[in-house]
Amino acid sequence: MAKRRLRVMVAKPGLDGHDRGARVLARAFRDAGYEVIYTGCHQTPEQIASAAIQEDVDLVGLSNLSGAHNYLYPEVCRLLKEKGAEDVTVIGGGIIPDKDFQKLYDAGIKALFVPGATLESITSWIDQNVSPRE
Amino acid sequence: MEDKTRKIREGDIRAVSRLIRNLEDRIPTTDEAIRHLFPFTGKAHIIGITGSPGAGKSTLTDELIYAFRQMGKTVGVMAVDPTSPFSGGAILGDRIRMQRHAEDPGVFVRSLATRGALGGLSKAVGEGIHVLDAMGKDIIIVETVGTGQQEVEIIDHAHTVIVVLVPGMGDEIQAIKAGILEIADIFVINKADREGAGKLFKEIRGSLDMAKNFPGGWRPPILMVESLFETHSFSQSVAELAQKTLDHHQLLIDKDLMGDRKRRKATAEMNEAIRAAVLEPVLDELVSSGRLDEMIQKLVDRASDPYTMAAEVAKQYLAPKKTEEP
Numbered sequence: 458m459a460k461r462r463l464r465v466m467v468a469k470p471g472l473d474g475h476d477r478g479a480r481v482l483a484r485a486f487r488d489a490g491y492e493v494i495y496t497g498c499h500q501t502p503e504q505i506a507s508a509a510i511q512e513d514v515d516l517v518g519l520s521n522l523s524g525a526h527n528y529l530y531p532e533v534c535r536l537l538k539e540k541g542a543e544d545v546t547v548i549g550g551g552i553i554p555d556k557d558f559q560k561l562y563d564a565g566i567k568a569l570f571v572p573g574a575t576l577e578s579i580t581s582w583i584d585q586n587v588s589p590r591e
Numbered sequence: 592m593e594d595k596t597r598k599i600r601e602g603d604i605r606a607v608s609r610l611i612r613n614l615e616d617r618i619p620t621t622d623e624a625i626r627h628l629f630p631f632t633g634k635a636h637i638i639g640i641t642g643s644p645g646a647g648k649s650t651l652t653d654e655l656i657y658a659f660r661q662m663g664k665t666v667g668v669m670a671v672d673p674t675s676p677f678s679g680g681a682i683l684g685d686r687i688r689m690q691r692h693a694e695d696p697g698v699f700v701r702s703l704a705t706r707g708a709l710g711g712l713s714k715a716v717g718e719g720i721h722v723l724d725a726m727g728k729d730i731i732i733v734e735t736v737g738t739g740q741q742e743v744e745i746i747d748h749a750h751t752v753i754v755v756l757v758p759g760m761g762d763e764i765q766a767i768k769a770g771i772l773e774i775a776d777i778f779v780i781n782k783a784d785r786e787g788a789g790k791l792f793k794e795i796r797g798s799l800d801m802a803k804n805f806p807g808g809w810r811p812p813i814l815m816v817e818s819l820f821e822t823h824s825f826s827q828s829v830a831e832l833a834q835k836t837l838d839h840h841q842l843l844i845d846k847d848l849m850g851d852r853k854r855r856k857a858t859a860e861m862n863e864a865i866r867a868a869v870l871e872p873v874l875d876e877l878v879s880s881g882r883l884d885e886m887i888q889k890l891v892d893r894a895s896d897p898y899t900m901a902a903e904v905a906k907q908y909l910a911p912k913k914t915e916e917p
Binding site for chain 2: 460461462464483484486487488489490491492493494495496497500501503504505507508510511512513540541542589
């Protein structure tokens, strides 16, 4: 019997077309042995939550650089919960001021990675905190 | 288990996506689940879409979903992308093209990695088709990985196979080679606004002209689909493609040819099931005991050969055939 493979989704909510970072992350996740579903840019929180459930992912990584994280990230968490998928871990990245961190954690975001975070720091956080759901 | 299969038949998305995950991860209870679902399958029209990387399979699939939804049909999609032979990871990017349907409850899209399976399909695809069928999808589209010349397994699973070609991929010899060009029920020449589309059309047509006969009299049509940036003509071409797949399906039914296709899928599934029941337990044991590694090392050192060692394994695991007493 094969062991469970971690499935993660890299998603870009909102009106932001800067997806170089998201693509680099997708590549790093592939190299870490995860199966990565990339949604592309300009996604609504509804599209992301719905796709995350259809794909049965363990983790959703959100990337947004337009400053709309305070609305978009909690909304993804809320929709996942509404659809009975609060067991999906949600993390976020982007240009996020320190003062917003607590608000996002309170909304259900489990970790935030801002400019300067290394790829290793992100994959090692995932390896330590997320495992494929049984 | 009854409860879970009922949820799947009622179209519960979480139950469906979880079962497909379990199929991919080869969780033992899935055999039971498929057994329960099996009587509720066999209703959907299964369409395979295959072609080289970058030919436009995902974009065509996206527009096909739209065309079928316009006809009021529900659609399930399984899109396969390759697994890295080094990390075991994968980037599943087909979904990018199909995200506009993410919120449509009549559409279910699932990305799968090949996980080392040959032939451009993952092992879970064949069973996943049954799951989407049991959940009541009218149309199931299976998008293979970008294929080369020989990845023809899709014909074991699909009723209608669409082969997507693009201009400029090779000379006229390519069109008469064996393999992927033989499995098409419908040809699409995609990006047909590019140079060489007319030549490609003539090559395929010439190749079809040489065929002696076509089962049920279905000569695979060749459809030209131009740039998706010409949205109107693109939509029209793909709507025509959708209609052709339905025509083909109808022909299979009318000419009593569905049996052949179903038999092909049944044969593939039987092979797969026997392999899973017989070969995999043996391989698992050889891996966990370290014996496989030993054998590989012997092979590297040229201390033995694969046939001798495989024969030893066979001798150990296969019961000797009882000879009839006279």
